[in-house]
Amino acid sequence: MRRAPSFRDRLARRLPQLVLSPSLVVVFIGVYLFIAWTGWVSVSSSRMLPRYDFVGLEQYGRLWATPRWQTAVTNLFIFTALFLAVTIALGLLIAILLDQRIRAEGFLRTIYLYPMALSFIVTGTAWKWVMNPTLGVQKVMNDLGWDSFVFDWITRPEFAIYCIVIAAVWQSTGFAMAIFLAGLRGIDNSIIKAAQIEGAGLPRIYWSIIVPMLRPALLSVVVLLSYISIKSFDLVLALTNAGPGSATEMPSTFMFSATFRRNQMGVGAASAIMMLMAVAAIFVPYLYSELREDRHGR
Amino acid sequence: MAAERSSASARRARLVGRAFIYGTLVLLALLYLMPLWVMVVTSLKSLDEVYAGSFIGLPRALTLEAWEKAWATACIGTECGGLRPYFVNSILMTVPAVVISTAIGAMNGYILTKWRFRGANLIFGLMLFACFLPFQAVILPMAQVLGRLGLAGTIAGLVFVHSVYGITFTTLFFRNYFVTIPDELTKAAQIDGAGFFRIFFAIMLPAALPIVVVSSIWQFTQIWNDFLFGVSFTSGASSPVTVALNNIVNVTMGRKQYNVDMAAAMIAAVPTLVVYVVAGRYFVRGLTAGAVKG
Amino acid sequence: MATLEIDRVRKTFGSLDVLKEVSIAIGDGDFLVLLGPSGCGKSTLLNMIAGLESITGGEIRIAGEVINDLPPKDRDIAMVFQSYALYPTMTVRQNIEFGMKIRRVPAAERARATAAAAEMLQMGHLLDRRPSQLSGGQRQRVAMGRAIVRQPRLFLFDEPLSNLDAKLRVDMRTEIKRLHQRLGTTIVYVTHDQIEAMTLATRIAVMRDGVVEQFGPPQEVYDRPANTYVGRFVGSPAMNIVPTRLEAGAAGAEAVVTLPGGEARIGAIPLSAGTLERCRGRDVLMGIRPEHFAPGRGITVDVDVVEPTGPDTLAIFTLGGVEVTARLEPFAASAGRKLDLAIKTDKVVLFDPGTETRLD
Numbered sequence: 026m027r028r029a030p031s032f033r034d035r036l037a038r039r040l041p042q043l044v045l046s047p048s049l050v051v052v053f054i055g056v057y058l059f060i061a062w063t064g065w066v067s068v069s070s071s072r073m074l075p076r077y078d079f080v081g082l083e084q085y086g087r088l089w090a091t092p093r094w095q096t097a098v099t100n101l102f103i104f105t106a107l108f109l110a111v112t113i114a115l116g117l118l119i120a121i122l123l124d125q126r127i128r129a130e131g132f133l134r135t136i137y138l139y140p141m142a143l144s145f146i147v148t149g150t151a152w153k154w155v156m157n158p159t160l161g162v163q164k165v166m167n168d169l170g171w172d173s174f175v176f177d178w179i180t181r182p183e184f185a186i187y188c189i190v191i192a193a194v195w196q197s198t199g200f201a202m203a204i205f206l207a208g209l210r211g212i213d214n215s216i217i218k219a220a221q222i223e224g225a226g227l228p229r230i231y232w233s234i235i236v237p238m239l240r241p242a243l244l245s246v247v248v249l250l251s252y253i254s255i256k257s258f259d260l261v262l263a264l265t266n267a268g269p270g271s272a273t274e275m276p277s278t279f280m281f282s283a284t285f286r287r288n289q290m291g292v293g294a295a296s297a298i299m300m301l302m303a304v305a306a307i308f309v310p311y312l313y314s315e316l317r318e319d320r321h322g323r
Numbered sequence: 324m325a326a327e328r329s330s331a332s333a334r335r336a337r338l339v340g341r342a343f344i345y346g347t348l349v350l351l352a353l354l355y356l357m358p359l360w361v362m363v364v365t366s367l368k369s370l371d372e373v374y375a376g377s378f379i380g381l382p383r384a385l386t387l388e389a390w391e392k393a394w395a396t397a398c399i400g401t402e403c404g405g406l407r408p409y410f411v412n413s414i415l416m417t418v419p420a421v422v423i424s425t426a427i428g429a430m431n432g433y434i435l436t437k438w439r440f441r442g443a444n445l446i447f448g449l450m451l452f453a454c455f456l457p458f459q460a461v462i463l464p465m466a467q468v469l470g471r472l473g474l475a476g477t478i479a480g481l482v483f484v485h486s487v488y489g490i491t492f493t494t495l496f497f498r499n500y501f502v503t504i505p506d507e508l509t510k511a512a513q514i515d516g517a518g519f520f521r522i523f524f525a526i527m528l529p530a531a532l533p534i535v536v537v538s539s540i541w542q543f544t545q546i547w548n549d550f551l552f553g554v555s556f557t558s559g560a561s562s563p564v565t566v567a568l569n570n571i572v573n574v575t576m577g578r579k580q581y582n583v584d585m586a587a588a589m590i591a592a593v594p595t596l597v598v599y600v601v602a603g604r605y606f607v608r609g610l611t612a613g614a615v616k617g
Numbered sequence: 618m619a620t621l622e623i624d625r626v627r628k629t630f631g632s633l634d635v636l637k638e639v640s641i642a643i644g645d646g647d648f649l650v651l652l653g654p655s656g657c658g659k660s661t662l663l664n665m666i667a668g669l670e671s672i673t674g675g676e677i678r679i680a681g682e683v684i685n686d687l688p689p690k691d692r693d694i695a696m697v698f699q700s701y702a703l704y705p706t707m708t709v710r711q712n713i714e715f716g717m718k719i720r721r722v723p724a725a726e727r728a729r730a731t732a733a734a735a736e737m738l739q740m741g742h743l744l745d746r747r748p749s750q751l752s753g754g755q756r757q758r759v760a761m762g763r764a765i766v767r768q769p770r771l772f773l774f775d776e777p778l779s780n781l782d783a784k785l786r787v788d789m790r791t792e793i794k795r796l797h798q799r800l801g802t803t804i805v806y807v808t809h810d811q812i813e814a815m816t817l818a819t820r821i822a823v824m825r826d827g828v829v830e831q832f833g834p835p836q837e838v839y840d841r842p843a844n845t846y847v848g849r850f851v852g853s854p855a856m857n858i859v860p861t862r863l864e865a866g867a868a869g870a871e872a873v874v875t876l877p878g879g880e881a882r883i884g885a886i887p888l889s890a891g892t893l894e895r896c897r898g899r900d901v902l903m904g905i906r907p908e909h910f911a912p913g914r915g916i917t918v919d920v921d922v923v924e925p926t927g928p929d930t931l932a933i934f935t936l937g938g939v940e941v942t943a944r945l946e947p948f949a950a951s952a953g954r955k956l957d958l959a960i961k962t963d964k965v966v967l968f969d970p971g972t973e974t975r976l977d
Binding site for chain 1: 374430431435453548550572591
Binding site: 505508515 | 664667668669688689690694695696698699700701702703704705706707715716719720763775
C-alpha cells in the first residue's frame with residue numbers, strides 16, 4: 026500500500042531550482058566569470074585586442090607608473106572625502122529639519138530628491154552651464170554689483186575637481202536625506218519626550234541621543250556614497266570630460282579611455298580590477314555584517 | 324508674573340526656532356531647484372538672448388526654437404536629425420529591459436524565499452554583492468561576448484546587458500518583500516493543491532503589486548539614465564539618448580548653443596522626472612531598499 | 618475520515634535530530650493533540666503529516682496507506698494555520714473556493730459547499746470581504762471554513778488559537794470542539810497550551826526534544842503522568858514534585874516527607890508490592906496535584922503566600938525542601954499562619970528519582 030511518487034511529482038519538487046537556474050547562470054557568468062575574465066586580461070599583454078598570454082603583474086606596474094592614474098587615484102580620494110562629508114552633513118541637516126513636523130514636508134522632500142531621478146549626464150550638462158565662467162553664476166553675481174566675484178573653477182585645473190564635488194553633492198543629498206529620514210522615523214518618540222523631561226534642549230537631544238542612534242543609517246549612507254564616488258563616470262565626462270587637461274581624471278574615466286581610446290586594454294583591465302578591489306573592500310565587510318545581523322535578528 | 328514673562332520668552336524662542344527651520348529649508352529648496360530652473364529658462368530663450376547675458380531671469384521672448392532644434396535637427400556626429408531617434412532608441416532599450424528584469428526578479432525572489440533549498444542563502448549573498456559591482460570590471464568581456472553573439476552595437480545587446488545586471492537588483496527587491504509574507508501562505512496553497520506556478524501567479528504576484536511598481540520604476544530610472552553601457556557597447560545610430568546628449572553638448576565647433584544643450588538635457592530628463600513626480604513614493608522606496616534592510 | 622499511524626518517524630536537519638523515532642497511532646474520529654513547548658518538534662511532525670516537510674525515516678500512514686512520498690494535495694487533508702494564511706488579495710469567498718477551483722469542482726457545487734460552511738461558521742455576511750477587513754476571530758473562522766469545504770480525511774491544526782486574545786480563544790476552542798463533534802473527522806492539533814489539549818483531545822501526545830514522553834487519553838495523562846516532565850507540563854498550577862523516602866507501613870506504601878518541624882508519614886499510596894519491595898527505604902519523588910490537598914489532619918505546614926483566584930485560593934508553602942502549591946477553598950488559608958492539611962493519598966503518584974519515570 027505505498028503509492029510511488031509519479032514523474033510529475035518528482036519534477037514538481039525540482040521545479041523551483043529548474044526555473045531559477047537559467048537566469049542565475051547568466052547573471053553569475055555576467056558578474057563573476059566576467060570579473061575573472063577581466064582579471065585574466067589584466068595579467069596578459071593585451072593592447073588593442075585581448076591576447077591571452079601571461080605577463081604577471083606587468084600591467085599593474087605600468088598602471089601605477091602612469092601619471093594619469095596617479096592623478097585619478099588622488100582625485101578619487103579628494104572627491105570621496107569632500108563628497109561624503111558635505112553630502113552627509115547636508116543630508117542629515119535637512120532630514121532633522123524635516124522631522125520637526127513641518128508643513129508641506131512632502132513637497133519639500135520632493136524638491137530635495139528630484140536630482141536623484143536625473144541622469145548624471147543631465148546633471149553634468151546643467152552644472153557645466155551653471156558654472157560657465159562668462160555666462161553663468163559668476164555673471165549673475167557681477168550683474169548684481171559684486172564685481173570682484175569670480176567663479177571660474179571649471180576652467181582651472183587645480184579647482185575643477187571641486188566643481189564635480191558640487192554637482193555630485195547636489196545630486197545625492199536627497200538620497201542621504203531619505204535614508205536619514207527613514208532612520209529618524211524609526212526612532213521611538215518617547216525617547217525625545219523622556220530627554221525633554223530631563224530638561225535637555227532639542228539641539229542637545231539631537232546631538233547626543235538621536236544622531237548616535239542613526240549609526241546604522243550613517244553606515245549605509247557612507248557605503249553607498251562611496252560606491253557612487255568610485256564608479257562615478259558619467260558626471261565627470263559630462264561636466265569636465267576629465268579635464269582641463271587630465272586634472273579631473275578619475276579611475277572610471279581612466280579605465281574607459283585606456284581600454285577604448287588608447288589601446289591599452291591590459292592597463293584598462295588592471296585599473297578595473299583595482300576599482301573592483303576598492304568596492305569589495307568596502308562592501309564585503311558591510312554585507313557580511315548586515316547579513317549576520319539579519320540572522321541574529323531572526 | 325514671572326511665569327507669564329518666561330512663557331512669553333519661551334514662545335518667542337519657539338518662534339525664532341520655527342523661523343530658522345523654515346528659512347533654512349526654503350533656502351536649500353531654492354538652491355536645489357536652481358539648476359532645473361536655469362535649464363528650463365535657458366532652453367526657452369533665443370541664443371542671442373543667452374549670449375546677451377541673461378542667465379537666471381525669465382526669457383524676454385519665449386521661444387521653443389531650442390527644443391525643436393534639439394529634438395529634430397541638432398547635429399550628433401555627422402547626423403543632423405536631433406535627439407528624436409536616440410530617444411526612440413532609449414524607449415526600445417528601456418521598456419523590454421524593465422519588463423524582463425522585473426519579471427525574472429519577481430520569480431527569483433519568490434523561489435529564494437518560498438522554496439528555500441540548500442545554498443539559497445549563498446546564492447542570495449552572491450546576488451547582493453553583484454548589485455554593487457562596478458561595471459568597469461565587466462565591460463571588456465561583455466563587449467567580447469556581445470560581439471560573439473552578434474549583438475554588438477545593437478539595441479537588443481543593450482536590452483540583454485541591462486536585463487542581466489538588473490536582475491540582481493530586482494531579485495533583491497522581491498526577495499526582501501516576499502520574506503515578509505508568511506511561509507504559511509505557500510503551505511496553505513500547497514494543501515489546496517496549487518502548484519509552483521499557480522501559487523506565484525494567483526497569490527504571490529497579486530500580493531506583490533506595490534513592489535512590482537517599485538522595481539519597475541527603479542529599473543526604468545537606472546536603465547534610462549545609463550551612460551556607461553550605452554557608450555561602451557553602441558556607436559552612432561544605435562546609441563541611447565544619454566550618449567547622444569553628451570555628444571551634442573561636447574560639440575566644439577562654432578558658437579556653443581547653450582539653449583539647445585539645455586533643451587536636449589531636458590528632453591533626456593523628462594521621462595524620469597515625470598515618473599518621479601507621478602510615483603515619487605515608490606521611487607523613494609526603491610532608493611532606500613538597498614540601504615535599509617527588509 | 619481515517620486512522621492515522623505514525624510509525625518510528627524520524628526527522629533530521631543536517632546533524633540535528635528534530636524527531637527521534639516517534640510512534641503514535643490514532644483511530645478514526647480521534648482528536649489527537651500534540652502538546653509540548655516550542656522547539657519540541659510538534660509542528661515539524663504536523664508539517665510531515667501534511668507533506669510540507671520530507672520524512673527522514675519511518676512511515677506515516679493515513680487509512681493504512683503510506684503517504685510518505687505523496688505531495689500535500691494528494692493526501693486528502695486540510696490544514697488551519699496559526700497565522701490563518703488567508704490569501705490577502707482574495708475575498709473570503711475566493712479564499713474558500715480556491716482549492717475547489719484547483720480540483721475543478723463545478724461552480725454550482727462550489728457555491729453550495731461555501732454556503733454550507735458559511736452557515737456552519739456563521740460568516741455568511743463576510744463572504745465578500747477581504748482578509749484585511751476581518752478581525753482575528755473572523756479570520757480564524759474563514760480559515761476553518763476553507764478547511765471544512767475540502768471534506769478531508771484528516772484535519773490538521775497548527776496552533777490555531779495562539780494569535781487570539783484570551784476570551785476569543787475560549788470561544789473558538791468551543792467552536793472547534795463543536796466542529797469535531799458534528800463532523801467526526803480525525804483531527805491532529807498542535808498546541809503548547811495544556812488547557813487546550815485537555816479540553817479538546819481524545820488522545821494527547823506530550824512531546825519534548827523530538828520524543829513523545831507520553832501518549833494516552835487526557836485524563837490518564839493528567840492522573841498518571843509517565844514522568845515528572847509530563848506531570849509538570851500538564852495541569853495548572855503544575856503538579857508538585859516533592860522529594861520523599863519510601864517505607865513499607867501498615868497501610869502498604871508510605872512516603873516519609875520532611876517538614877520544617879520534622880518528618881511526616883503519608884500512607885496508603887497505591888503501589889504494586891514488587892515496586893514497594895524494590896524501592897523500600899530509598900528516596901523517591903512524590904507527585905501531588907494542588908487540588909489533592911484539603912484542610913484536615915495529616916501534615917502541618919507554614920503558609921508562605923496566599924493567592925486567591927476567585928473560585929479557590931492557592932496556598933504556597935514548603936514541603937520536603939521544595940515550594941508546593943495547594944488549591945483550597947476561599948479563605949481556607951492565610952499567609953504566615955500554620956495550616957493542617959490532609960493529602961488524598963490514592964491520587965498521589967511516585968517517581969523514580971534517577972529516571973524521573975513513574976513507579977507503578
